[in-house]
Amino acid sequence: PYLSPAKDRVVDALSLSFIFLVNRMARKPSDAHHSYDFHRIETLLNTSLILLFIAMAAYSALVTTQLLLANAVRSPGSAVIPSIAALVLLLIAAFFMDKDEKSNFSVLFIHTIQDLGAIMVTLAFSLASAYFTGLPLDYIGSYAVLVIILYGNRKMFGRNINILLGGSPVSIREVEDMVRAEFPNAHHLHIWDICQHQRVATLHLSIPSSLKL
Structure with missing residues (x-):
């Protein structure tokens, strides 16, 4: 009912590639038309990535709702093996990811931590549905993942929007x-x-x- 861990990792790989590209562009010196260099593009990328992650979660919740209304039967074990594999990869990624809030990688680091929580929720609900048959626990887990992503991105998203709107960080x-x-x-x-x-x-x-x- 949600995007597979493999597809999610592809999105992460593309996001990381864009971050490297943007960081390279941001290092360009100022010229006659850009007094403050090209650092604003970092904020544009951060906002775009957050919107992408939210869109992925919303799409998963939509598909989950359709399957739930159709009474589709899903094997609880189908999410266990890929979730465990993704959990290992995410732990490795979180260890090496730059955690500095000033870094452009901070958005992807936060997303990685959210993925860790999402995968753990997926595992918990998938295993629980094997013991509590008849309850749509596997589908409820998808909605829980959406809540995790929305809650985890709220401050970072608001900060980047405030930057794009020219808002002041202080009074x-x-x-x-x-x-x-x-x-x-x-x-x-x-x-x-x-x-x-x-x-x-x-x-x-x-x-x-x-x-x-």
């Missing part, structure tokens, strides 16, 4: 009040993130026409 009013305490003529303070590891700010300062800088 601009508080910072502006602190600056005005030293420079009363300061105004129009702007603070925003280019990506998760690059923050910029601009400030306007009114000075007498007779004053030279």
Whole structure:
């Protein structure tokens, strides 16, 4: 009722390939048309990956609902062997994955941890359905996986959307009040993130026409 572990690993491999490509593009120096380099593309990739993972989970839940309404019979053991194999691969991937929140790999690391939880839920519900026959536990596990993915991605998704919208990661009013305490003529303070590891700010300062800088 959900995407097979093999297909999920293919998606992870493609995601990792895109991350390497984007990291290479982000290292390009600034030019006459890009003052802040190309780091914003990292945020675009992070948002796209999260949406992809959510879409995969939603599709699995949709297929699960169709099978459940059709009273389709599914062998509990059909998910056990591939789930155990995927569990081993995910443990290895999580060990080597970069866990730094500033890294572009952080999204994939979080997804890997979510996959670990999802596979464990799959195993638990699949084994339980073998003992509690007549209950759609295997299908309920698919909905549990969707909840795990949605809950696990909520903060990362919100942060990336805030970056794309030019939102400030800190209170601009508080910072502006602190600056005005030293420079009363300061105004129009702007603070925003280019990506998760690059923050910029601009400030306007009114000075007498007779004053030279």
